Amino acid sequence: MSNSLSAKGIKDFEKIDLSKDQKSGRFFEDQPDITDEHQIHFIYLLPSDGEDRELDINGKMQDILEKANNAMLEATKVNKGSGGEGKKFRYDYREDGKLDITFIRTSKNWKELQDNSVNTQMGHYFHQFGGFTNKKKTYFLWTDMNKGKHGGDAGVGIGGIFVRSNGHNNEERLTQINIHELFHTQLMGIRCIKGMKKIHYSDHYNGGTDHMLSVGFKLNRNLYTHDIEGCPQLIDSVYLTPTSKDPYNPYEIMCERNLGKYTHPKLVKIMSKAEKSNKWYKNRIGPTCNWRNWTNKFDWFGPMN
Numbered sequence: 001m002s003n004s005l006s007a008k009g010i011k012d013f014e015k016i017d018l019s020k021d022q023k024s025g026r027f028f029e030d031q032p033d034i035t036d037e038h039q040i041h042f043i044y045l046l047p048s049d050g051e052d053r054e055l056d057i058n059g060k061m062q063d064i065l066e067k068a069n070n071a072m073l074e075a076t077k078v079n080k081g082s083g084g085e086g087k088k089f090r091y092d093y094r095e096d097g098k099l100d101i102t103f104i105r106t107s108k109n110w111k112e113l114q115d116n117s118v119n120t121q122m123g124h125y126f127h128q129f130g131g132f133t134n135k136k137k138t139y140f141l142w143t144d145m146n147k148g149k150h151g152g153d154a155g156v157g158i159g160g161i162f163v164r165s166n167g168h169n170n171e172e173r174l175t176q177i178n179i180h181e182l183f184h185t186q187l188m189g190i191r192c193i194k195g196m197k198k199i200h201y202s203d204h205y206n207g208g209t210d211h212m213l214s215v216g217f218k219l220n221r222n223l224y225t226h227d228i229e230g231c232p233q234l235i236d237s238v239y240l241t242p243t244s245k246d247p248y249n250p251y252e253i254m255c256e257r258n259l260g261k262y263t264h265p266k267l268v269k270i271m272s273k274a275e276k277s278n279k280w281y282k283n284r285i286g287p288t289c290n291w292r293n294w295t296n297k298f299d300w301f302g303p304m305n
Helices: 007-014 060-077 110-114 118-129 171-185 250-255 265-277
Strands: 039-046 101-105 137-143 152-154 158-162 196-199 202-205
Touching: 039 060, 060 171, 137 171, 152 171, 158 171
Parallel strands: 039 101, 039 137, 137 158
Antiparallel strands: 152 158, 196 202
16 A cells, blocks of 8 residues: 555545655555554654654654563563563554554644644544544554643543653653553553542552553553452453453443443443433543544544444
């Protein structure tokens, strides 16, 4: 497949002059997959007035994302309950062995975008563009702008980081914040895990020396493996490799609202409350489904492909 825009690039692309963004090695579409497994697809996103630092084609994104996955491997390997086996996130690679990174320049400038969450609004944006509705993929953005204290924003289906925010524009912090936000795309921390509570508008580990790899590279012991009946544990996410024998799918739980075997009383109670009030964001059981139409708080786009 070429790196030219497809016919389904649609309306917003027509408003943008992408002639200066056409560069060797850059792709504007998701490239052919080398596996049918669940995987994480990366996007280098710029507003209309954003500086193109070419992070998608100069090797910077790939280098840091590989380091993040290596840190994930080591942290999971030593986690109690792992049996000494480490896991990585399953990234989306091209046939040439490089990360499949899509370039998107939006039709909106940064002033228009930063008033709200860029990452959680991208569900709407992707539906306009087409081609980013594979429910076996998590779409993870590197928005190359500074949003102050907000280093990242993630939920099920869509997440990402603001690359220049709050001192994150250095290798170690970018590595850490990538892993942390990827955890949120996997429903971590879901409310039934011991020590999780709503902090900073999302669910995080409350205190102590263990973290969700946002500070240092230590993985919370309860987050990855636990013995809490009816509650998902990160080790079983379908997005990790090697794949668990009995994996959970974050999209099925939070976007399709199907708890399946995860019937912890706290989850059932919150799920029921959310269904009755339809205030899903307020009454969520963990990081919310980011395939929402955020222009109308409680509307949904419907299922992905």
